[in-house]
Amino acid sequence: MDVKMTGDEEMTDHLIFFVNGKKVVEHRADPEMTLLTYLRRKLGLVGTKLGCAEGGCGACTVMVSKYTPHLHKVLHYSVNACLAPVCSVHMSHVTTVEGIGSTARKLHPVQERIALAHGSQCGFCTPGIVMSMYALLRNNPTPKMADIEEAFQGNLCRCTGYRPILEGYKTFTQEGGCCGGKGRENGCCMTNGNAADGELTPPLFNQSQFIPLDPTQEVIFPPELMSMVKRPCGTVSFRGERAMWIQPGSLQDLLKLKAKHPDAKLVVGNTEVGIEVKFKNLLYPVILSPSYIPELHTILHTEEGVVIGSSLSLSQLGEVLKQEVKLRPTYQTEVFRAVLEQLRWFAGLQIRNVACVGGNIMTASPISDLNPVFMAAGCKVTLMDTGSRRTVTMDNSFFPSYRKTVLKPQELLINILIPYSSKGEYFRAYKVSPRREDDISIVTSGMSVTFSEGTAVVKDLRLSYGGMAPTTRMVTKTTSRLLGRRWGEELLQEACSSLAEEMALDPSVPGGMVTYRRTLTLSLFYKFYLSVLHTLAEQGVIVEQVRADCLTATEIYHHTPPSSVQVYQAVPEGQRKEDVVGRPMMHLSALKQATGEAVYCDDIPLYENELHLALVTSTKANANILSIDSSVAERMPGVVTCVFASDIPGCNMTGPTVYDETVMADKQVTCVGHIIGAVVADTQTHAQRAAKAVRITYQEKSPVVVTIQDAIAAQSFYQPIRTLQRGDLEAGFNQADHILEGDIHIGGQEHFYLETNVTVAVPRGEDGEMEMFVSTQAATKTQVLVSKALGVPANRVVVRVKRMGGGFGGKESRSTLLSTVVAVAANKLKRPVRCMLDRDEDMLITGGRHPFYGNYKVGYMDSGKVVALDVTYYNNAGNSMDLSLSIMERALFHMENSYSIPNIRGRGFMCKTNLPSNTAFRGFGGPQGMMVCESWMTDVATSLRKPAEEVRRINLYSEGQKTPFNQVLDQLTLDRCWDECLSRSKYHQRREEILKYNSQNRWTKRGLSIIPTKFGISFTAVFLNQAGALAHIYTDGSVLLTHGGTEMGQGLHTKMIQVASRALGISTNRIHISETSTSTVPNTSPTAASASSDLNGAAVHNACDILNRRLEPYKTKNPKGSWEDWVKAAYFDRVNLSANGFFKTPDLGYNFETNSGRPFNYFSYGVACSEVEIDCLTGMNKNLHTTIVMDVGNSLNPAIDIGQVEGAFMQGVGLFTLEELRYSPLGVLFTRGPGMYKIPAFGDIPSELTVSLLRDAPNAKAVFSSKAVGEPPLFLAASVFYAVKDAVLAAREDSGLTGPFRMDSPATPERIRNACVDRFTKLCPPAEAGSYTPWAVQV
Ligand SMILES: Cc1cc2nc3c(=O)[nH]c(=O)nc-3n(C[C@H](O)[C@H](O)[C@H](O)COP(=O)(O)OP(=O)(O)OC[C@H]3O[C@@H](n4cnc5c(N)ncnc54)[C@H](O)[C@@H]3O)c2cc1C
Ligand code: FES
Ligand code: FES
Secondary structure, three states, X not given: OOOOOOOOXXXXXXXEEEEOOEEEEEOOOOXXXXXXXXXXXXXXXXXXXXXXXXXXXXOOEEEEEEEEOOOOEEEEEEEEOOOOEHHHHOOOEEEOHHXXXXXXXXXXXXXXXXXHOOOOOOOOOHHXXXXXXXXXXXXXXXXXHHHHHHHOOOOOOOOOOOHHHHHHHHOOOOOOOOOOOOOOOOOOOOOOOOOHHHOOOOOOOOHHHOOOOOHHHOOOXXXXXXXXXXXOOOOEEEEOOOOEEEEOOOHHHHHHHHHHOOOOEEOOOOOOHHHHHHHOOOOOOEEEOOOOOHHXXXXXXXXXXXXXXXXXXXXXXXXXXXXXXXXXXXXXXXXXXXXXXXXXXXXXXXXXOOOEHHXXXXXXXXXXXXXXXXXXXXXXXXXXXXXXXXXXXXXXXXXXXXXXXXXXXXOEEEXXXXXXXXXXXXXXXXXXXXXXXXXXXXXXXXXXXXXXOOOOEEEEEEXXXXXXXXXXXXXXXXXXXXXXXXXXXXXXXXXXXXXXXXXXXXXXXXXXXXXXXXXXXXXXXXXXXXXXXXXXXXXXXXXXXXOHHHHHHHOOOOOOOOEEEEEOOOOOOOOOOOOOOOOOOOOOOHHHHHHOOOOOHHHOOOOOOOEEEEEEEOOOOOEEEEEEEOHHHHHOOOEEEEEXXXXXXXXXXXXXXXXXXXXXXXXXXXXXXXEXXXXXXXXXXXXXXXXXXXXXXEEEOOOOOOOHHHHHHHOOEEEEEEEEEEOOHHHHHHHOOEEEEEEEEEOOEOOOOOOOOEEEEEXXXXXXXXXXXXXXXXXXXXXXXXXXXXXXXXXHEEEEEOOOOOOOOOOOOOHHHHHHHHHHHHHHHOOXXXXXXXXXXXXXXXXXXXXXXXXXXXXXXXOOOEEEEEEEEEEEEEOOOOOHXXXXXXXXXXXXXXXXXXXXXXXXXXXXXXXXXXXXOOOOOHHHHHHHHHHHHHHHHHHHOOOHHHHHHHHEOOOOOXXXXXXXXXXXXXXXXXXXXXXXXXXXXXXXXXXXXXXXXXXXXXXXXXXXXXXXXXXXXXXXXXXXXXXXXXXXXXXXXXXXXXXXXXXXHHHHHHHHHHHHOOOHHHEEEOOEEOOXXXXXXXXXXXXXXXXXXXXXXXXXHHHHHHHHHHHHHOOOOOHHHHHHHHHXXXXXXXXXXXXXXXOOEEEOXXXXXXXXXXXXXXXXXXXXXXXXXXXXXXEEEEEEEEOOEOOOOHHHHHHHXXXXXXXXXXHHHOOOOOEOOOOOEOOOOOOOOOOOOHHHOOOEEEEEEOOOOOOOOOHHHEOOOOOHHHHHHHHHHHHHHHHXXXXXXXXXXXXXXXXXXXXXXXXXXXXXXXXXXXXXXXXXXXXXXXXXXXX
């Protein structure tokens, strides 16, 4: 291992590390390979998942244990394996999910508890969450709830809504477990509602069964490794295909190397460099790793402050500063506390564990969270090269331009001095981001003021902002004006008007949000002003006090640990113990998901001759293709072939309903991300590199239609334009006391299934047979479209789906885009081909939920009763029809939500635009249809100055009324849900308290809302309402069940096994579902429309009935016999023990022309009440409380159903308050990963969450009286949106604004802040529309 530094860089050392206790020696380590790729592809450890490749989802979390020389101990920490270069784990021990336990060996308690607590649905996030928890427990076996929340800041889950995960892991905490009624005021199951009707709801899991945690049993740091790491190590280097990794043994060696390779990158956490390499296609041929250089890891205490080595991780920095804060007098630690506050919201723990202080400074990002603090604090950095050492203050000259620092190429950043604050100095830091946890800043700031001793006269003022210029910037003009001035209202006014001028932004500036960002500079200064004023008053330096109603603006965010209650109806007394229908049975794959054993599509072992595919996509939104040149790509390492439209043996036209799109574009492209071709190579990396080298020339066309407004202007619509009308509109408006008009835009939504689209296509070598492993909700659709493209009959294509890591509608039709191309490539090469899309590709190509724009005219009486409604919907369908018509129809079917409107007309236009085709997404247009409804309902209440709850209540449907499509509502449970929700949420008491709170607080406001939902169950395309099942009984009595539905985490297979178990009268562990396959159950409908349990459940039941009938004679003959006896007897009697079940929903069919017929089999109902608090100055908000009452009929499985309710609700929270897709005016998607696109995280769940499944509400129209549950609860998250709007209304009233106002969805901090009009917003008026080209447009 001895590499000479000079001249011997040709050599490569052996990379040595341990994985799960076993030694790995890699002779050809590639510095460009991540630890994740190494684990999955080289070691076959596929338990660790790839969700994003950018450190933003935590699916790839592993634990790294490293002996740390400067601390003389082994540190264990969670790491994102997708960003960690494999070379960075040299001499480390890596623990993966496979290393801590398995179903075969022994489960680890962290694996068992997440599964038993129902915290794993699709399971794709589960290994990462398990490992975050494991790493926490390795360091702290009895954590607090706050530690758990911190550990999960970097983990995302799209399915569960997080509550069950926290609930399961709470059992490890000091606070954990049931308090037996003695506990907190809110959220105790005994005091807060679980004891409904005097009957205690049984817990969803039984904690007494849990394996105890025994920290002494954990895998130890390998002794062999310990002895290796303690030996002195010199320089080590690893040479890969394109890059060299050098880990020098001393600072002098490092400086020499930097002198020799001035362009070399120093890599510590790789959280910045890794992103550049992956997403900006950059190559760094020499990488220097300073892991073992003591000078870069120092912690020194000097007279001036603390000196932090540049390579110290952010987590370590936090530890050091926490200690300082404990030990030093408060006045000295103002800066330290500000740094700690920034670190609290800096990325997730996995990133903070590896990312270093120097990396943050040197990245020179304009939105760095630490640089504004370092600059305002006047931090000094030490720089060195081989010949010199200098100290530089971090001021405006430190960052000369975008992503540049004053460092010379040969220089290194050695350390940073963070000073103690002085007496009379006050320091604060602020960060504003759309999501509080793990999000990049919109505006971030460090602010320091020092007063002349004993006065409020400003001696020194330093303000620094990130997010307001290409570099972090110190304010200069304003601050110099304020020197010598007294800290008071006059200073504030001058500061604000001067800041508004000095911090101006061009209206076209990258990042957009111009008005908001400008307003934030003032709002944050105002917070600082108030906070300092308050401190001065407390210290008696000034006599004036901060007004009591402004005090909350001085507070830092206080997090309340979430509490929850779940209520459901226990099974009737006397139900057989083995009969699991109605019981909270665990998802049957949950344990395998928690151990990493569950096999997802990309976990299938590589075939020996397998190849990898990467797509070539359009960079133009509307253009003719002039030429495609793949010659360079084809010569690149590893490339086998390129595939284009000419390689399609069958038909290039495709689409789920009409064939209006291409498999691969050959003549023209109609969106950015349009698939043009693909490159096939020996590895995914080679394929992706070569795909970027395919040169396409375009002739751009106009117009480029991107937004709904563009489409309306160009009259660019797909046909037909749907109208749904009932009653007499004109008479309705004539009769109305009032008429109002309004509009709302509802943004789209990315599915963000944790597992991106993936396909493995395996040619079978004869008769054109192709076996496809696909992550899809639509096996049959995939089969049909692949066979069409290949020009073979459908009987040659078998599509197999074991499970998906989430679907949510995104894999209902758009998954075929990828699977068809992969099949074409496999067919061309006659070799297996695999492709798993990267997150950015998936987000770019596959579309999402349709953005909608609705405008309305509504007529209503003084009482609030609505008598007439005319509403027009526009959806942004994108560049093909896909499912847009059905989605628009569902929006129209839900245009009145849960309200009886006698005279009503809805029209729906599908906008044809140059965006990737939008598609199905949980709710399928229903949520957008109802969202517009709740907008006008809110306007009506606001204009009448009546409580919105009262206006909603008087319009609510009652039993027997007809919908606009003439369907009679029977077995209506809306009123029961409504009343239960009102009482469980203590709505009226809350309203009183909110009124009081709002009158006492100017800058934080609370809002409340209660919203109902009614959701029609059935596919609106009648033919899809059918399902098949196949049940085989084997001679040992075991049953293999198959049905047409696919498992995407929603627990369908578990429910189907429950159904079969009751129907056959055998225990669930005799029944197995292996997969969904087009060769076992043909012609299946996609698993969608919430109807899969109803349809497949009935088909399964039918198959079981047939088998029961066949077994009946043997049961009669031998009534005391066992199941095996009857099966054997039947078999020997030559009875067919395989049965095919079938079901079609009766009496369905609707005609738009005649407005007659039944589109839906039945309706699901629910009501939710939410309370929020907004910070009027930043727009950031928190969900304080949500109560949901949902009618799921007689629940087949309350744990799964509550999981669906909570998961759907949280997805809705994302849709309506957080998730924002940002497109350029030319149709380029900016938000292509979790870095820029924020789905709800652990911290976004309501502080109090109650979910109650309505009791005694059997549904005669579905299997075992159950009801569909997948989609209906999603819309209930609108209660959060309208609670936000309610809070904004209160803020506006303080500014003298009353009456309805438009607020678009999602209610992001930007929208909230801009709507809370006040003295600061008035100083930052928006530029005139049309006078500039915005960075992003609302599509
Ligand atoms: C998911 C995610 C979330 C993030 N969240 C935030 C956030 O909330 N706030 C925020 O501010 N940033 C955030 N970042 C950015 C990033 O994590 C930080 O900038 C981090 O501190 C970089 O440290 P690193 O060790 O990973 O840097 P690396 O990627 O290893 O290196 C970054 C740069 O610093 C240079 N460098 C490092 N050390 C030295 C040195 N001693 N001398 C000279 N040059 C040096 C490298 O050459 C390279 O150019 C996030 C990144 C990710 C991936
Ligand atoms: S895959 Fe690593 S964080 Fe998402
Ligand atoms: S269970 Fe968490 S992403 Fe599916």
